[in-house]
Amino acid sequence: MESLNPNFKEYVENRIKANKFMPFLGFKITQIEAGEITGELEFKEHHSQQNGYLHGGITSAILDMVEGFAAYSLVRDGDLVFTVEAKISYLNRGMGKKFFAKGWIIKPGKRFHFCEGEIWYENEIGKKIIVAKGSATMAVLAKEDLK
Amino acid sequence: MESLNPNFKEYVENRIKANKFMPFLGFKITQIEAGEITGELEFKEHHSQQNGYLHGGITSAILDMVEGFAAYSLVRDGDLVFTVEAKISYLNRGMGKKFFAKGWIIKPGKRFHFCEGEIWYENEIGKKIIVAKGSATMAVLAKEDLK
Amino acid sequence: MESLNPNFKEYVENRIKANKFMPFLGFKITQIEAGEITGELEFKEHHSQQNGYLHGGITSAILDMVEGFAAYSLVRDGDLVFTVEAKISYLNRGMGKKFFAKGWIIKPGKRFHFCEGEIWYENEIGKKIIVAKGSATMAVLAKEDLK
Amino acid sequence: MESLNPNFKEYVENRIKANKFMPFLGFKITQIEAGEITGELEFKEHHSQQNGYLHGGITSAILDMVEGFAAYSLVRDGDLVFTVEAKISYLNRGMGKKFFAKGWIIKPGKRFHFCEGEIWYENEIGKKIIVAKGSATMAVLAKEDLK
DSSP states (O other): OOOTTTTHHHHHHHHHHHHHHHHTEEEEHHHHHHTTTEEEOOOOOBBBBBSSSOOOHHHHHHHHHHHHHHHTSSSOOOOEEEEEEEEEESSOOOOOOOEEEEEEEEESSSSEEEEEEEEEEEETTSSEEEEEEEEEEEEEEOOOGGG | OOOTTTTTHHHHHHHHHOOOOHHHEEEEEEEEEEEEEEEEEOOOOBBBOOTSSHHHHHHHHHHHHHHHHHHHTTTTHHHHHHHHEEEEHHHHSSOSSSSEEEEEEEEEESSSSEEEEEEEEOTTSSEEEEEEEEEEEEEEEEEEGGG | OSSSSSHHHHHHHHHHHHHHHHHHHEEEEEEHHHHEEEEEEEEGGGHHHHTTTHHHHHHHOOOOHHHHHHHTTTTTOOOOEEEEEEEEESOOOOOSSSSEEEEEEEESSSSSSEEEEEEEEEEETTTTEEEEEEEEEEEEEEEOOOO | OOOTTTTTTHHHHHHHHHHHHHHHHHEEEEEEETTTEEEEEEEOOGGGGGSBBOOOOHHHHHHHHHHHHHHHSSTTOOOOEEEEEEEEEOOOOOHHHHSEEEEEEEEOOSSSSEEEEEEEEEESSSSSEEEEEEEEEEEEEEETTOO
């Protein structure tokens, strides 16, 4: 996928640094490609819901991050991205020690980027178990319209 | 709305206590009614996304909590509830110092509860500004099936 | 709710006339207010799915119409509206002889209108049974950007 | 994907025959695999919305069909399937003469099947243009519970 920003990695990295909630949560971005963002989370006790599994709210927060940064990787330097709406389907319980997440663009556009995302872990025999699948609409706010 | 559990407040309170992510996030449940849960969050710097507003991931996490506990308030003692899917629409930027959230059941059922939720703040002139609106499907897992 | 078009009723009526699928389906708009559209459908056999109830696809088509025209009722003369995404939750089976639908704007905006919609019937004792609830994002395409 | 019904093709074909709305719409199922259903629609004038493109309501109706029958292809003979909720994202305008649709299961289950679906056409140079992407939750109603 082609980005409108030749320095998109740097731009996404700067947006990540400005994000205070991501380090608080413990989620880390591990790879930045044009239209595709990957990251991971080490599971800690404070990430659990009432039955000991990964909290659904963390799942949706992480999908929002990888999907949103996937959109940021395509826009021009200075343009902003904001989430219009997102849906998440919970396919399997989050029972891993480490979770992986990927967000990608299924249809780029001038005004919107349509995204999808997945969060998964590997079980004891190395099989990928998908915890949740997401789909989101990210709107582009052009720098010219910012003020 | 009628609950199948005469002690639903106690049951929801116990589920809340078992949830580790909620206190980590700083969200507090303030009211438990049958089919309706209310709570609030004092905004801290670690709740912000890259532009200083409430992170969308926190918004969706909080909606998941109030919608999920609204479903828990209706089921029998011992039944479990899990989120099948959720959608969230971001109506306004989260610019408040304190956020309020409510989750409610729009259609109770034996196998599913259909829920909605809202998160809002009051601006400087006391007007309620809705940050996000959510809709979710919560499935009931009967204690007989838990084995 | 305020419209940007003083002649919004006429504008919506013209959009309705241009729509070929609506009369084919048999759905009729009965009321046009700024930000709120109401209509109805007489149930025919060709509207049924495999168990004899109202087909879910008709339900979602009708919600798309009332939500979309609710957005059209707010924009300037000449602006276009298109559906970005829509979600629908099926609350009860569609067992009526006549169905009613309403679409309304929950948050108007310059670039998007966030909408909700409902379809229902009245059972034999006159009680309103909600068949489905929808939420959708409608984008505004300004006439200046059309060519 | 494995079906619980060795005669799943026959079962799906019978469900299709009972569906009155599908022939009225003009949509045809062309392939039935376990967990994956394909079909097509010849575009007629009565399928158009106000700007002459494929009506979004038809798109969502068709996705509901291919996703729902994909779920039917996996359940036991006699079990029923119903749509709990569905989301659709409109990626490109529906400008084709013939549309193709596919629905598939991303996660089968005992109580739910999580599905996705796509509708597309081929443009003048044979390129596949995706009109819409959907995701849906289909619930299984076991024949034992039908009474």
